[in-house]
Amino acid sequence: MTLIKSISGIRGTIGGKSGDNLSPEDIVKFAAAYGSWLKMKNAEKKLKVVIGRDARISGPMLSQLVQATLSGLGIDVIDLGLSTTPTVELAVPMENAQGGIILTASHNPKQWNALKLLNEKGEFISAQDGKDLLAIAESGEIEYVEVDDLGNTREDQSYIDKHIDHILNLELVDVEAIKKANLHIAVDCVNSTGGIFLPRLLKALGVAKVGELYCEPNGQFPHNPEPLKENLGEISSFVENEGADLGMVVDPDVDRLAMITETGEMFGEEYTLVAVADYILGHKKGAAVSNLSSSRALSDVCQKHGTDYHASAVGEVNVVEKMKEVGAVIGGEGNGGVIYPDSHYGRDALVGAALFLTHFAKYKNSTNGTCSGLKAEYNAYHISKNKIQLEQGMDVDGILDKIEKRYEQYPKNTIDGLKIDFDKEWVHLRKSNTEPIIRIYSESESESTANQLAERIMSDIRDIIKD
DSSP: OEEETTEEEEEESSSTTTTSSSSSSHHHHHHHHHHHHHHTTTTTTTOEEEEEEEOTTTTHHHHHHHHHHHTTOOOOEEEEEEOOOOHHHHHEEEEEEESSEOOTTTTTTTTEEEEEEOTTTSSSOHHHHHHHHHHHHHHOOOOOOOOOGGOOOOOOOOOOOOHHHHHSSTTTHHHHHOOOOOOOOEETTTTTTTHHHHHHHHHTTOEEEEESSOOOSSSSSSSSSOOOGGOOOHHHHHHHTTTTTEEEEETTTOEEEEEOTTSOOOOOOOOOHHHHHHHHHTTSOOEEEETTTTTHHHHHHHHHOOOOEEEEOSSSSHHHHHHHHHSSEEEEEETTTTETTTTTTSSSSSHHHHHHHHHHEEEEEHHOHHHHHHHHTTTEEEEEEEEEOOOTTTOOHHHHHHHHTTTTTTEEOSSSSEEEOOOSOOEHHHHHHHSSEEEEEEEEEHHHHHHHHHHHHHHHHHHHHHH
């Protein structure tokens, strides 16, 4: 069993001994620390917190514990019930709340769950705020209110409609173009809350036919819920057999979006952001941002539109920070996470779906093209993901410094580990904060050369370790 405490929240597996997993005691402990942190930031103010959960079996238990704990601190709760991460993010500022908690372990299997923590803007808390919160949790200095000051809970089921209406009102979402394209879309929502939200959104957008696979929000994930090629065999066959124009896949909390072409092939998680950015940058001036481990294809799209591309450290908080710094009009991560500031600063698969469908519909209407044809519009790259195991206590920073010196003639970025840029290739080395490994991501125009580049760097690391 596993319990992971980080600056962004707490996650772990359900079941087992207290302290070794995500136990009820730990749920209360961290909910109390979060509520206490909010009270310190908002002295003498009556507080509101929005909560929502994905469809995991353990969700109701977490929700009850979190609500009771916040009530004990005198904080009112707005409970969205079964919801999505981006929906909770939108609801926080719409409710003028001081924070939000999303009960989800994202793409992890069903035995996992987590508390993801938001600030008053509906954005993930900063690294420093996370450290402050962890310190409160470890101190155990929590003060609860008297009985007359307990917080109240209000259930609100209206945010599915509010989120969809918000998307329909975005300037660059073109419902008429989507209707005209007469689209047939198949979806796989892994039996979580995407099954409530995504089909309903697609119908509101004017999609002619929606084929549903695993849209019952019962938390019984029928396959590994991470939307990667190796987990999506059924939806790929479903798209091809149904004669759909494309397939859409979301993870359990609906912040990642992957597409399947009409042939049953992956459009590619990396290319979700690439295609959406191509559409946005064609209509709006501004920069684009992705993290250092994302595909070069986004930089190519920026060059096509004559705008700047910027890279951030890995992690949604870091992407958002860079987007604000450079005034980006689009950004995200290569895992299918689209961040569109005209909506909000958070990964949103529903916003991503609406923008992608608008882009694809206009392409289909003007060229009679297919989803695979749209994919062919972009330079093809392949990313290889590897890791190398080290012995406990090894000087990882020293190893990265020596790799940097070996390749000193090439452009490098060191804001998050070490990224080395070659002509049409790159390699990104990141050390783990929890285990003695170095993660190695490499990209090239072919899968074999991406793998070869990774092998070369791993061989260099082994040589350095021997020396």
